[in-house]
Amino acid sequence: MKNILFILFLLVLIACKTDSNKKMKDITIKEDVAFLADDKLEGRQTGSDGELAAADYIAERFEALGLSTKGPDGYFQTFTFKPKTDPHQEVNYTVKDGDSTITGTNVIGFLDNNAENTIIIGAHYDHLGYGAEGSLYRGESQEIHNGADDNASGIAVLLNLAQKLKKKNKGNNYLFIAFSGEEMGLLGSNYFTKHSTIDLSKANYMLNMDMVGRLKKDSTLAVxxxxxxxxxxxVVKANNSKFKIIENESGVGPSDHTSFYNSEIPVLHFFTGQHEDYHKPGDDIEKLNYKGMETISTYIFDIISDLDDNGKLPFRKTKNESEDVPRFKVGLGVIPDYLYDGKGMRIDGVSEDKPAQKAGLQKGDIVVKLGDSLVTDMMSYMRALSAFDTGDKTKVVVKRGADEVEAEIEF
Structure with a gap:
């Protein structure tokens, strides 16, 4: 009965939006985020009623925008899987009913320009519910993880791009995919590439938006x-006049573009950086930079426009930079600013009751030395960290404004 009432409430909520003065096709980025990150969707955990309500909403938006269906079941592509107990094992998509299985739902819409090749534009819409595995929240009570930035923001930009591309840039077809199961290991995108509803040999390139809602004052955007x-x-450089671009060559990373790179399709992934609310209940709609999201959407549209008459892009393999990341047993308990390109490692957030907080480190501090090692960038920071074990003590030096501050760290 609870589930029936929940679904009825969501249907009423959708109907209210549909009956407003604006048609579904004219909904703004902010309005899309507001629906997807509402408490009523209970954090959109894969397979939940809230995720299914989000899928229905996205399908409605696709229909209103004039996208044709491209899933095995209308706009929907469902996949059933058993959650992994070993992070290194392959996910099992072929399972028996009742065997602790979960069903995820990709939402797929198509813009057919009768072109030879197709651009894939994707973003995941699932999140962590009340704090599924991956949550960084350490409170005693369960709290809804609304995932406004992660990744209602990416879906909202995807829908905005669909609206922009309706009448322009006819050199390619466009496949828009809202992925399920990303938070559980890129499951929806992985499944799609193995059960594609288009000929992937005709896929031109793939664009992915994951956490594009918190553009900072310095306008730093990772591509x-x-x-x-x-x-x-x-092309990324030529079309940029608004952002401080941080480039990364690799096609491998912790988001859905990786599944397409592994299928030998060129990819671009857009990201505005981590923050203190990452995978926590505080990732809510009032903290997003909506003007920044509009600017990012326009930038991606300009890239698509520039490539419109370039034909099919050749694929090139890149080095998997994650293979070079040192393994470490301890952490400072900070959120690094992955978009910082100055000297050192800038702290973007400090976790409660962790070594950094106990040592008095603060958000905005720039780590320049850890133990005997100089820290010049993220990689040197991780190398320095990998030398320590639980219980070790060392010195850390940070730049705080114009000053250098030394503190003692105990791991």
Whole structure:
């Protein structure tokens, strides 16, 4: 009965939006985020009623925007899986009913321009519910993880791009995919590439938006995958007049573009950086930069426009930079600013009751030395960290404004 009432409430909520003065096709980025990150969707955990309500909403938006269905069941592509107990094992998509299984739902819409090749534009819409595995919340009570930035923001930009592309840039077809199961290991995108509803040999390139809702004052935007086709680095630079771009050549990373890179399709992934609310209940709608999201959507549209008459882009393999990341047994308990390109490692957030907080480190501090090792960037920071074990003590030096501050760390 509870589930029936919940679904009825969500249907009423959707109907209220549909009956407003605006049609579904004219909904703004902010309105899309507001629906997807509402408490009523209970954090959109994969397979939950809230995720299914989000899928229905996205399908409605696709229909209103004039996208045709491209899933095995209308706009929907469902996949059933058993959660992994070993992070290194392959996910089992072939399971028996009742065997602790979960059903995820990809939402797929198609814009057919009768072109030879198709651009894939994707973003995941699932999140962590009340704090599924991956949550960084350490409170005693369960709290809804609304995932406004992660990743209602990416879906909202995807829908905005669909609206922009309806009448322009006819050199390619467009496949828009809202992925389920990303938080559980890129499951929806992985499943799609193995059960594609288009001929993937005709896929031109893939664009992925994951956490694009918190553009900072310095307008730093990370663009990953620029090495996956020879022209991409040039195009990313040539169309930029608004952002401080942080480039990464690799096509491998912790989001859905990786599934397409592994299928030998060029990719670009857009990301505005982590923050203190990442995978916590505080990732809510009032903290997003909606003007920044509009600017990012326009930038991606400009990249698509520039490539419209370039034909099919050649794929190029890139180095998997994650293979070079040192393994470490301890942590400072900080959120690094992955978009910082100065000297050192800038702290973007400090976790409660962890070594950094106990040592008095603060958000905005820049780590320049850890133990005997100089810290010049993220990689040197991780190398320095990998030398320590639980119980070790050492000194850390940070830049705080114009001053250098030394503190003692106990791991």
């Amino acid at each position: 990953y995958g620029v090495g996956t086709s020879p022209i991409l680095k040039q």
